[in-house]
Amino acid sequence: MSKLVENLRNIFKIEELRDRILFTIALLAVVRVGAHITLPGVDASLLAEVIRSQSQNSLFALYDLFAGGAFQNAAVFALGIMPYISAAIILQLLGAVVPYFRKLQQEGEEGRRKLEQYARQGTVLVAALQAWGVSIRLMNMTTPGGLPIVPEAVKGIGFIISTVFILTAGTIFIMWLGEQITERGIGNGISLIIFVGIIARFPNALLEEFQMIKTGSRSIIEELLIITGMVLVVALVILVTTGTRRIPVQYAKRVVGRRVYGGVTQYIPIRVNAAGVMPIIFAQSVMFLPSTIITFFPQSESLQEFAANFNYTSFWYSFIYALLVIFFTYLYTAIVFNPQDIADTMRKQGGFIPGIRPGKNTADFIDNILTKITLPGAIFLAVIAILPGFMIRLGVSPTMASFFGGTSLLIVVGVALDTLQQIETYLLMRHYDGFMKTGRIKSRVGY
Known part of the structure; x- marks a missing residue:
């Protein structure tokens, strides 16, 4: 334990490393805050009731894993970083079958920059399509008692447009935060955003286990x-x-x-x-x-x-x-x-x-x-x-x-x-x- 404490002290003795770690923590905190801000027009209390009644054995649960719980909260960061990951995976797969993308993968730093630019552009398209699907799903979601989580007065083209715009902008902002962490922080920003979203579930897991001990x-x-x-x-x-x-x-x-x-x-x-x-x-x-x-x-x-x-x-x-x-x-x-x-x-x-x-x-x-x-x-x-x-x-x-x-x-x-x-x-x-x-x-x- 004393060795660990000494290493932690050494970390904060190095000014550059200390600044990078604090910068990373600050940006990850922004991501977690955005995961709990519900989209305009969505009733958060009714949404929580729907979540409790739904099964976790679905693609939505898998998606929510990468979004750090933001998806089930219908938050402004509901799409998380998944559109960027999807675009990057698509480009990687294209590199195996399309000569142009394969050539870019072999061009070193210049090719990497072009692929990153394509990934950013693909992220916008993927995020917009997914945001449109999320808006339709939210308008069709009801509680077990039949109450819609999006009021009838709010439903319509206006809700769809605003939801698509907010969710797409949220994904682009998270992508930018990840790039800033990679450049000015410590670790891979995109990976750390996913990492923190997963770790955020651990306290709830411990609480559930404690409740099981408490109840006998x-x-x-x-x-x-x-x-x-x-x-x-x-x-x-x-x-x-x-x-x-x-x-x-x-x-x-x-x-x-x-x-x-x-x-x-x-x-x-x-x-x-x-x-x-x-x-x-x-x-x-x-x-x-x-x-x-x-x-x-x-x-x-x-x-x-x-x-x-x-x-x-x-x-x-x-x-x-x-x-x-x-x-x-x-x-x-x-x-x-x-x-x-x-x-x-x-x-x-x-x-x-x-x-x-x-x-x-x-x-x-x-x-x-x-x-x-x-x-x-x-x-x-x-x-x-x-x-x-x-x-x-x-x-x-x-x-x-x-x-x-x-x-x-x-x-x-x-x-x-x-x-x-x-x-x-x-x-x-x-x-x-x-x-x-x-x-x-x-x-x-x-x-």
Whole structure:
């Protein structure tokens, strides 16, 4: 504990780092405030009543996860940063199939700037379309007693236009805040905005667990076992997230003038979980589609019966969900990691893998390792994805169970590690010990 306190003191001794952290906290506070300001024309009390009666097993719940609770509050930041993420993912996928975007991805800094500009423009379009859908949904929402959350006098084209304008402007403002955090703060701004939105749910999760102890439905020993299990799961996620397979690459010596280049051995780090959190997001989107569609047909008894039997705590839901996660892990890894490009780059730079011929043989060798190392990563992601549903069946509250795995845990761990690494870099640059004096965050410091 004394070491941690000393590191925290060291952080605030460095003026630049202190200013960056305080700037980041201030902007994240603005994001959280905007997540609780309800849109004009929406009755907040009736909206809360509707939220309590709705199922969390829908695409709206997944969207609300990234919006940090702003979506279910019908806040001015209801769309959160998701339109920007959607636009960025679309551009990334286009880079795999459209030569123009693929060329931009390979043009370095200039290509990155153009892609960022396209992402911003796409964000406006995606946000406007989603805001239009949100406005229609809000006008059609009623409480279990039949009261509309948007009064009849407010409904109409005026409400739609104002909602589209406010929500789109809110998304653009959040995108700008994220860019400011990245440039003038600490960590990746977009990721931190999502991170804070998820962490904001944790106090409510603890409160629900405390209420269960207070009412006698769970003992203190059982609660301690649950917390211990959560710590172990987080430790495993950190282990897999930072786990890599290093492929040695030898560079031949070259003499240019009086200088000698090359002649050293470097490594290509292939992550066990190269796809990150994206396979779970894609799989969740597919699995939530049926329940989302069913919410639009509340009068259909057969559909409601199907929804009751095919919920996220059932065996078949977990089985299909796990298979989808494994499938999307391989698919997304194949999109973001191209062994042929790596082999071509190595050959141009005079590098080679010892014992492997350059060119196609090198690409096949890397692809073989990638295929083998992706399998345990995919299985681990599948287990993490279905773990929250398993914990709910054991009696853990749904809010607390979400921190046992799934999208929430992977995002929290990934963002925390990246931010911690940036802070440690500042400390080491000023000759202070980092948070991990004897073992830094491997595979993130570099090789």
